Amino acid sequence: LLVFGVYLAIRAPLPSIAALAALTAAALVSGFLLGKALWHYEPWTVGAPSVLRAIAPLAAWSTAGASVHWLFSQGYAYLAANVLDITAVAAIAATRLMMMPVNLLSTGIGALMLPLTVGWLQQHGPAVVLRRLGLFALALSGVAVCYFALLWVLRDFIFAEVLRKQFAQRDQLLLLWSGAFFLMTARDQLIYLLVARERFRQLTLIAFVSATISLAASYFAMRRYGVIGAPLGVLVGEIINLTGIVLLSLRQTSAVTRAAACAGAAS
Known part of the structure; x- marks a missing residue:
């Protein structure tokens, strides 16, 4: 997404908007993937499932x-x-x-x-x-x-x-x-x-x-x-x-x- 964002920023008529949109999309995707990995690989989320709600x-x-x-x-x-x-x-x-x-x-x-x-x-x-x-x-x-x-x-x-x-x-x-x-x-x-x-x-x-x-x-x-x-x-x-x-x-x-x-x- 970031590499595509560089290409888009070069080609788009509003490069700053294109770069910002690419950064936002990359952040959302990476956040989603990291969230899934957290719940899947970290054992403390099973033993204390409310801890994430407490720190939210x-x-x-x-x-x-x-x-x-x-x-x-x-x-x-x-x-x-x-x-x-x-x-x-x-x-x-x-x-x-x-x-x-x-x-x-x-x-x-x-x-x-x-x-x-x-x-x-x-x-x-x-x-x-x-x-x-x-x-x-x-x-x-x-x-x-x-x-x-x-x-x-x-x-x-x-x-x-x-x-x-x-x-x-x-x-x-x-x-x-x-x-x-x-x-x-x-x-x-x-x-x-x-x-x-x-x-x-x-x-x-x-x-x-x-x-x-x-x-x-x-x-x-x-x-x-x-x-x-x-x-x-x-x-x-x-x-x-x-x-x-x-x-x-x-x-x-x-x-x-x-x-x-x-x-x-x-x-």
Whole structure:
């Protein structure tokens, strides 16, 4: 289905719509096949048949959140293909590709952060967890800034000798993507308190609001400013997303602190 989707995207008059339709069809088919395999090969579904029903609400919200987040992080490319042209998509993708080392670092550490956060939460409570995640976010953001600075110094060499391409508004694209990935790095670490406390519904709503505003900002910015409108919209969305996560995390810690204070006063 994905290979057919590539062919369809090349031939169709609306390539972004064709690619999205192919991805959707492939996801539905793979989900159906994986569901059948789960029930057929996993023995715990026989011994505890209600376990899937028990986790279904959390799974539904986390799946919805992942879908919205994909729209948030990748939707600008489909907008650029329709509002601008394929050349603009290439410029956006090439400059974004240069940020991938930061993304890989953040994602790689993130694989360890959830079990670590759960352990901290059980031992120390939300306030300590948020403070430690904040320190992690600060440290990784500092590493990201160092990488962005090195990238900025070497940008002429990279475009001329490595990529062998030159794009219009190249420097503006680099700066905007650097800002967006700086916020992404901080957000990727701070989100784990809310994930550990299973606040998937609130996270999905934050992601939905961020994605909606981000795509709208990208659309209008691309029409007004051209290719730099895509990362500009992503930057706006990341600001809103990070702000929502921080405010919700602070609310979680204050609620637990108040509950503990009330329990202590009652005893």
